[in-house]
């Protein structure tokens with residue numbers, strides 16, 4: 001009969017006392033079934049699995065919220081999203097060029113605090129004219145929209 005030493009309790013046991021495990025070299029768990037069942041019932045193990053569950057739940061909630069959020073935005077501003085996609089497309093195939101300067105305040109390469117380029121295509125003649133854009137830094141862009149909404 002083949003035997004194996006359990007790495008947990010250090011007792012030599014029959015291989016039938018070990019569960020099969022496809023990732024180990026001998027295809028057997030390094031812990032015997034006894035030690036495994038003790039661990040399964042231990043508070044440490046329960047805590048670990050609860051934490052994991054919590055983390056997974058949190059992650060999916062977050063992702064769902066993000067999807068819901070962007071769908072809502074798209075539904076609320078269909079013209080705006082369409083126009084933005086057209087601009088991105090035109091930049092990609094060279095119809096439109098994204099300058100690195102704000103056409104209003106003249107700032108070159110404006111960047112967000114996290115380093116992303118803060119140049120936006122602003123649809124000053126409405127979103128129907130998707131490629132008729134003014135390039136603004138994110139600060140001027142925000143101002144432009146605030147002014148328009150106040151009027």
Ligand SMILES: [Zn+2]
Pocket residue numbers: 006007008009010011031032033034035036
């Ligand atoms: Zn053991």
Ligand SMILES: [Zn+2]
Pocket residue numbers: 102103104105106107136137138139140141
């Ligand atoms: Zn600007």
Ligand SMILES: [Zn+2]
Pocket residue numbers: 121122123141144145
């Ligand atoms: Zn705009």
